[in-house]
Amino acid sequence: MPQPQRGPGVQIGHIFGIPIYLHPSWLIIFALITVTIGLQFTAQHPHWSPAEHWVLGIITSLLFFASVLFHELCHSVVALRYKLPVKSITLFVFGGLSAIEREPSSAGQEFKIAVAGPVSSLFLAGVFWAIWQYARPGDAIAAMCSWLAYINLVLGLFNLVPGFPLDGGRVLRGIIWGITKDYRKASQIASASGRFFAYLMILGGIWLVLRGNWIAGLWTAFIGWFLLEAAKETYVQVALRETLAGVRTDDVMLREIPTVPRDMSIEEYIHQVLRTGRRTHIVVGGDHPSGLISLQSARHVPREEWVSTSVQAVMVPMAKVQAAKPDEPVLDVLQRMQTSDINQMPVVSDGHVVGMIGRDIILQVLQTRLHTEQHA
Helix, strand or coil: CEECCCCCCEEEEEECCEEEEECCCHHHHHHHHHHHHHHHHHHHCCCCCHHHHHHHHHHHHHHHHHHHHHHHHHHHHHHHHCCCCEEEEEEECCEEEEEECCCCCCHHHHHHHHHHHHHHHHHHHHHHHHHHHHCCCCCHHHHHHHHHHHHHHHHHHHHCCCCCCCHHHHHHHHHHHHHHCCHHHHHHHHHHHHHHHHHHHHHHHHHHHHCCCHHHHHHHHHHHHHHHHHHHHHHHHHHHHHHCCCCEHHHHCECCCCEEECCCEHHHHHHHHHHHCCCEEEEEECCEEEEEEEHHHHCCCCHHHCCCCEHHHCCEEHHHCCCECCCCEHHHHHHHHHHHCCCEEEEEECCEEEEEEEHHHHHHHHHHHHHHHHCC
16 A cells, blocks of 8 residues: 555565565564464364474465565655655555655656555466365365465455555546546545545444454454555545645745844753743854754753853754755655654745745644645
């Protein structure tokens, strides 16, 4: 399921220049699948030794996650073909996540990137099925490949369900986008479809619980809840993108640049913040900016040292400050702020600070535009 997301966890390598991560939650599903497969092999092949059951269970589980990685790589390779940067691929409790940094620019790109994942899983299902057919009945290879063929078939078909955030939802959006030429309308329909199927899974999970199947019921309902929240979040991202389309940093930045001298004490700086409400300032020495000081960085200094410590001691030097450009899209600036967990950036042009941009300013613009659209 390709989404512009993060790559948390432990990095295990690179493929085609894309960092591959294991999220801590992956250990949960890996253990569950290994235990499930081990118990299944124990029941189906009682003549095998316990070591054979569990070793084969671990190998099959690893091959399953290799299949998930192959699924995500196919998304990413098609995205790279269209010059869409892929930040990372993360394996986590629900499978895999390709962090594609930008949305496709056309319906055709959307369709091809989305459909690549399910097609790859169905391809693997066919490969494992063929090996199963030619393997000797009852041996380890046959048992392993029969399970992998089945699970890849399920993975491919499940991801074709036509609703966000599944691949099928993006396939649906690509088709509707291509027909209507309206990206936002296509996203709205795909998101609604995703919410519908998510509610079905939640109700199905409750039904299973009521019938006494607690594990399958709770797991199904939990996946449905996850899909529901992801469908809502995906559409919010689309609405954000559409609402802020065409807005540049220069259009909304504050041209009044709050400054403080580099020899100002932390004590004086805190009082200035309380007096003006401005939480980020450019530190100047003479006529030149030296760095950036914020309330957050000032608070790292112990209270008893505020009087004797200058802002220069805790500022971020200008060479290390993340800055925006006047002609940079506001949406790109907001995404950089979220990734780096910062609230404000100076706007720099030709080496000179020409303004300040913050999350609060961007959100005010967003709220104003949304309010205007609702009452237009």
